[in-house]
Amino acid sequence: MKAMVVYSTKTGNTKKVAEAILKVMPAETSIYSVENAPSPEEYAFIALGYWVDRGGPDASAKEYMTKIAGKKVCLFGTLGAYPDSDYAQKAMTNARVAIETKNEVVGEFICQGKIDPRLIDKFKSLPPEHPHAMTPERIKRHQEAAKHPNEEDFVAAQTYFRQVVARLYD
Ligand SMILES: Cc1cc2nc3c(=O)[nH]c(=O)nc-3n(C[C@H](O)[C@H](O)[C@H](O)COP(=O)(O)O)c2cc1C
Structure with missing residues (x-):
């Protein structure tokens, strides 16, 4: 199953988390910023990163989401609010609803970002x-x-994605 990591970032936080996640993705997984990302067509599994803007995924991530259909998608995000807040839960829900009608969301992760x-x-x-x-x-x-994101966040993201990958590729 071909996989890629695609991230949207304005100030670099989500890129750092994306690079940490890449390390636990299957070998040969490619990584792209959303601006340079290819068509999702030939990928079966996409780790998709967004930063939270006005309570939901940022516009570039959202735009890319409209191009994805029939894929397994694991979402990850960074935000200014506390990751264990109701606000963060809502932001994650907003990201999920933007993509789940046409895809299978296989996981979601969020952490704080400066x-x-x-x-x-x-x-x-x-x-x-x-x-x-x-x-x-x-x-x-x-x-x-x-x-944030700090070393602990990177480890948490890796732990999370490792078990998602294990589930998908066993
Ligand atoms: C223009 C702008 C709008 C933002 N809006 C929100 C928001 O609505 N809620 C929130 O929790 N954080 C918000 N933030 C904080 C970012 O989501 C956070 O810093 C994130 O880690 C940025 O990711 P990036 O470095 O990958 O661009 C905002 C930041 C900026 C610059």
Whole structure:
């Protein structure tokens, strides 16, 4: 079963997770950024990475998803929010529903990723009544995100994908 890893990234976090995942994919698996990814046609298994934008997969990942049909897909993502939050669960659901009607989703993984400092600067300039204005809770979350993805996330992604691959290729 021919496999590839395709990732969408704006600031590099999802690319790092994709490269960690590649190490536990079957031999000869290729890796592409979404901009350079080939047609999914000849691949049976696709590990597809997105970054979370406005609560769901980013536009480039979403666009590529529309090209995929009849495949086994394992999703992975990075986001600024906490990965064990309801928010993260919803983001994963949004990614899944974007692809599951035409494909078999064989797994999904998410971890935190540092937020572009330019976006944080924007938040800082918002008036306090704005829903994205800085609060102590938000600052804490951004500080935690700034530590990710880290070695632990890479190992978690690899552990997750290893068992997906074992299930598919046994
Ligand atoms: C323009 C923009 C919008 C974002 N929107 C969200 C969001 O809605 N929810 C969230 O949890 N994180 C959000 N983030 C944080 C990113 O999802 C997170 O930093 C991710 O790891 C970026 O991945 P990348 O480095 O592969 O581009 C946003 C970041 C940017 C730059």
